Amino acid sequence: MGEGGEPIRKVVIVGGGTAGWMTAAALARMLGRSGLSITLVESAAIGTVGVGEATLPQIRSFNRLLGIDEREMMARTAATIKLGIEFRDWGRAGDRYVHPFGTYGEAIGPADFIHYWARANGSGEAAPIGEYSLPIVAAWQERFEPPREGDERQPYDYAFQFDAGLYAAWLAELAQAAGVVRREGRIVDVRRDGTSGDIAAVVLESGEEIAGDLFVDCSGFRALLIGETLDAPFEDWSRWLPCNRAFAVPCANGGEHGPYTRATARGAGWQWRIPLQHRVGNGLVYCDAFWDDHAARDVLMANLEGEARGEPRKLRFTTGRRQSLWRGNCVAIGLSGGFLEPLESTSIDLIQSGILNLIDLFPGAGIEDSDRREYDRLMALEFERIRDFLVLHYVANQREEEFWRAMRAMPIPDSLAEKIEDFRARAILPDYAHGLFQPVSWIAVLLGQNILPQGWDPRVEAMDGDELGEGLAQIRSRIAREAAAMPDHRDFLRASGASFVGQEARA
Ligand SMILES: Cc1cc2nc3c(=O)[nH]c(=O)nc-3n(C[C@H](O)[C@H](O)[C@H](O)COP(=O)(O)OP(=O)(O)OC[C@H]3O[C@@H](n4cnc5c(N)ncnc54)[C@H](O)[C@@H]3O)c2cc1C
Known part of the structure; x- marks a missing residue:
């Protein structure tokens, strides 16, 4: 099981969203040559959360770690540049910073x-x-x-605003080229070691078992392993960050191509605007104690700059984190470990920190309590500092x-x-x-x-x-x-290979 002195030979990653594939690609790149076997299980029937388009500059060092060429990444993920986040109306109506x-x-x-x-x-x-x-x-x-x-x-x-689904799909290609084995199927059960209580294997709908020494829970809000199986308590931070719902919808670009994300305060929450090369991502984050779904949806739809691309999707969440992100032989990375609302685009960065801390503390000769403690200490600092900043x-x-x-x-x-x-x-x-x-x-x-x-x-x-x-x-x-003296952002994008910037304004 890798506990108490036994080496970790087989890692199983549960989930193929942004968290799962970022983890798989990084572990394969950094530890793959040491003979580690890495399997990722995902279920197309369940799907991914499907939002998360704005990043922080730290993603550039993650890309460098994976040997990703920025220009190619921008072309493949329809990325634009982000120099910061503009906040509108957050102090008083009319304020802008x-x-x-x-x-x-x-x-x-x-x-x-x-x-x-x-x-x-x-x-x-x-x-x-x-x-x-x-x-x-x-x-x-x-x-x-x-x-x-x-x-x-x-x-x-600078950072990027990109299609996170395309980014994850590309990382899936890189990870598999580096030896990660992808398994498709819904996990319906989890087997545990009778003595240690550690996870021994996940069981697919087909009855097949996938065994491992270390499991990374990237199953999203479901928290299949860290929550449902291992029962790690969730520390609820709603008393400080009570927004718990969002509607998200893309729309055509109305003609603004500034290299930044925008967060505009609304009556009982706030609205994001994330411009990509070919569309704009929008969403309204709100608190259901002050707005019902209809009110929130109407505010979002009334404040789109171009034609909506489809119906808005509703998402529910609770802000907070697992008190422990590494339990037994399971590490939680991504939404399974916690969520802080996307006001400062911190989720993908938290995934990145989770991965880098895991690589730093990767148990060679077996998992020690000290690995878990240090991992939890570092991640707690990250979460709490972001929380204070958001509040x-x-x-x-x-x-x-x-x-x-x-x-x-x-x-x-x-x-x-x-x-x-x-x-x-x-x-x-x-x-x-x-x-x-x-x-x-x-x-x-x-x-x-x-x-x-x-x-x-x-x-x-x-x-x-x-x-x-x-x-x-x-x-x-x-x-x-x-x-x-700097070039126009659109000209920079065109020179970087984007061919469809500006078309949206006419669409
Ligand atoms: C409203 C909102 C806005 C956001 N905006 C941003 C943003 O601008 N920037 C940012 O950095 N982040 C943002 N995020 C967060 C970002 O979307 C997530 O952090 C990121 O997508 C990672 O998600 P994940 O991989 O943890 O989970 P998911 O994408 O949910 O993936 C879960 C995976 O687990 C698999 N799975 C689950 N159960 C099973 C099972 N039983 N069997 C097999 N497979 C299973 C699923 O198939 C899927 O592959 C936002 C989140 C929300 C809710």
Whole structure:
């Protein structure tokens, strides 16, 4: 079974959604040559969740790990570029800010840029923070150019908006070429070892058993192994993130091709807009205690920029995570392990972290408790830090609808309350060694939601007011110049092999 000193020879991955095939492709690439056998079981009759189109820049390093050529990936998955997420109407109606994949400003003294900006803003002499960020200015001008080697511009990164189904299908090809065996069939039973309680085999409808030493549960919200079989408790975070429903529908592009995802606040939730090369993905995430399905569906359909492609699909979810993601000889990756609503496009990234942590801790001579503990510790940090960041978007709102008033009034995790207080008092920001969302992300959302620092690093006061104004103005005009010099996002896509950009506007 691989427990207590026996080597892991056979891995069985249950599920062939994005999580399953990302796991299969990465394990085959990183560990396949060590003689590990990898089998993936999926059921076409059950299908996949079928949403999840916006990613984070970390996916680029995952692609590199798999030897995937970015240009080819973009062509095969109808991908567009994402420089960040634009939030509309999240503070007050009419507000607009971008959480960028890049920094703000540049060093103009010994303190971090945010402190200089905070002082200038306090005296009404700073432009909105977004104007000091190259990816934001480029995104709003619908321009993009990849960062270059030796780039002297402000550092930035990018992610993709793609058809996740096509991405998973491509990874399935790569994984199978690297030796992964794909089995089609519905799992109807799970056999467990009588002594250890570990999973010994999954049983298909045909009666066939697929045995393994280590099982990766990628069965989606069903959580077939980690939940149904091993009963790992689910930690429900609905008290902080109460949205629990979504409708999703693609539509034709109305003519906007900005390289960013958009999240617009609505009466009892929010709506996403994710532009791909040939269509736009849309969805409305909402809380059923404040809106019924009809109301939510109507809001979504009334706010599409082009003709809908089919009927909206309804999805249900509960925000939270399994308290333990590695139980016995089973590791949960993807939706089986937990779900945080897609406000910051974190699910695929969590899958990636789950895979990389599993590879780092992959049990050579058998599974040890220390492997499980460390895996759970690392994944708990990831989940909790994302959770706090998501809650921030909701709690710091100034909207008047009942849902938003309730979100403002809810008790929040202490860890988040402290972060808000630290920023308000003195522009202090969280800085993690592990986990997503570094200081720049917090700056974007804290300021975007109208939480302004009342104090700053005292070293800032040493700078003369004119000098500060001049320094800020120079950064701002340099960024405007550099963004304007970038190619149009559509031209960049065309040059990368996309042939159908722009057709949608006419469709
Ligand atoms: C509303 C919404 C919006 C989202 N937006 C984003 C986004 O923008 N960005 C992002 O990163 N993520 C997003 N996600 C999350 C993303 O969709 C998922 O994280 C991702 O698709 C991974 O899903 P999965 O592979 O874990 O599960 P699934 O796609 O559900 O796959 C489950 C697999 O298990 C198999 N299976 C299940 N039961 C059995 C059985 N009994 N026998 C055999 N096989 C079985 C199924 O056939 C399937 O292959 C979103 C999710 C939701 C709900």
